[in-house]
Amino acid sequence: MKAMVCTSLGKPLELQDLPLPKPSNDGVVLRVEVCGVCHSDLFHARGHIKGTNTPFIPGHEIVGTIYEMGPDVQGFSVGERVIVYPVFTCGICKECVSGLEHLCDKWYPIGWKIEGRGIDGGFAEYVHVPNFRNILKVEGLNPEEVAPLACAGLxxxxxxxxxxxxxxxxxxxxxxxxxxxxxxxxxxxxxxxxxxxxxxxxxxxxxxxxxxxxxxxxxxxxxxxxxxxxxxxxxxxxxxxxxxxxxxxxxxxxxxxxxxxxxxxxxxxxxxxxxxxxxxxxxxxxxxSFMGTRRHLMELISLYKRGIVKPMVSSKFKLEEANEAFNKLERGEIEGRSILKP
Ligand SMILES: [Zn+2]
Ligand SMILES: [Zn+2]
Incomplete structure (x- = not known):
């Protein structure tokens, strides 16, 4: 699969051909339809955030269709369109069970790696989501408008x-x-x-x-x-x-x-x-205030369906154009959100 990889902080992302990920028992592999481009993707890739590790694939506003599922995944089927909740947590600590999972001490992100934690994100044709509890169904919704809900909206x-x-x-x-x-x-x-x-x-x-x-x-x-x-x-x-x-x-x-x-x-x-x-x-x-909870993302999807919030997507880029998307964002030339379409 093609992916845009941050191999060295402060340098342009590199287009690489990588092996297709395989799903973990609880995980799914998504065919990425849309990935939003967030300031924090840029800040991590540019090396502005202390502790960022390379290499990593940026992108944490991901909408895609399920390509392959692990044997323990329940309630989803291949081909369904889903959005990724970008904060991965333990699910059993005090914070997690109180609905404050964004404060879980065992949390890790998708789309950047920091102090040894984190997994590759959506600036790629496929992405592995290691836990099906981190995906929500968005069947029938416009993936370009829905993707920015995952971080910007949340x-x-x-x-x-x-x-x-x-x-x-x-x-x-x-x-x-x-x-x-x-x-x-x-x-x-x-x-x-x-x-x-x-x-x-x-x-x-x-x-x-x-x-x-x-x-x-x-x-x-x-x-x-x-x-x-x-x-x-x-x-x-x-x-x-x-x-x-x-x-x-x-x-x-x-x-x-x-x-x-x-x-x-x-x-x-x-x-x-x-x-x-x-x-x-x-x-x-x-x-x-750091990101938000899965419940917030559920609310947002419902608010989007009712027309209360609608991400304004002003620029669309191909996967290979991710560096151009970064440069425009850095120069303050993006109105609303920009997205990649792998
Ligand atoms: Zn973000
Ligand atoms: Zn936890």
Whole structure:
């Protein structure tokens, strides 16, 4: 099978011809129909995330059809279209049995390898999913639109739940990219909150307006902190930072009204320094939010079916064009999500 492999961090992915994977007893091999291209694929391949191991095949927003099944797989059949829940867990620890499997200490990812954990992902013609509990049926749904639900949608929905927003709240979303454009739809269509969208790209801000943002702010041209304070009268009830570098996290924290929730999602990396006593009077809550649960993915599929959320897929690439997809994403030229079609 053909696959785009990260053989060395910071170098372009390499097209390789690899043997077809065989399914484990509980596993399935999928013929990949669509794989979304996420910022974290890029960050891992570029070596921006400490501890990334090579070689690995990127791609964790996978929709495919079942090509071969292990003997212990139940409830699925060959040829069915499924989406992959990208967090693999032990299934028996306290976190797993409480529906918090994204916090399982034994977790490992698909589509990147870090500190010796992780398995190859969907930038390939076929992918091995080692546990059938990590696939969900999406028969009859458009694979191009469904694939981005697996990470971008999942992470956005979970972050919104962590932000604990109510309909009379003011929510600020920093970054209207793959995750942000889905969080915006969910915030408006599902939670009905007032949304301020912040970005540095006019195209992304006009997409935010189209998707229903109440206010859009270009933080290169206008001070987003002053704007939010003026609009709300007291600061934001919640801020979700989909970029999460030293600059954006500082802006996010400064925007918070008393009791405000600051949700950290992006993996750009940076440092936030906070006066500790200030936390007391402000009663702020700082919340890191990592991906989401299988239940969140089930909810998303149901929300997608009802038209509450629809990933905007602006660019489609062949498998061999994965490096071009990475370069465009790096230059900020992708609106919504881009996908590979192996
Ligand atoms: Zn992702
Ligand atoms: Zn566990």
């Amino acid at each position: 992470t956005a929905l979970h972050a919104l739940y962590e932000a604990q927003v109510h309909p009379d709240d003011l929510l600020v979303l920093i970054g209207v990219g793959g995750l942000g454009h889905m969080a915006l739809q969910l915030a408006k269509n599902l939670m009905n909150v007032t949304v301020v969208a912040v970005d540095i790209d006019e195209k992304k801000l006009s997409l935010a307006s189209k998707l229903g943002a109440d206010y859009v702010i270009n933080s290169l041209k206008e001070d987003p902190v002053a704007f939010v304070r003026k609009v709300s009268g007291r600061g934001a009830d919640a801020v979700i930072d989909f970029v999460n570098n030293s600059e954006t996290s500082k802006i996010a924290f400064q925007m918070l009204g008393r009791g405000g929730r600051h949700v950290f999602v992006g993996v750009y990396g940076g440092v936030l320094s906070i006066p500790t006593a200030f936390m007391v009077g402000g009663s702020f809550r700082l919340i890191g």
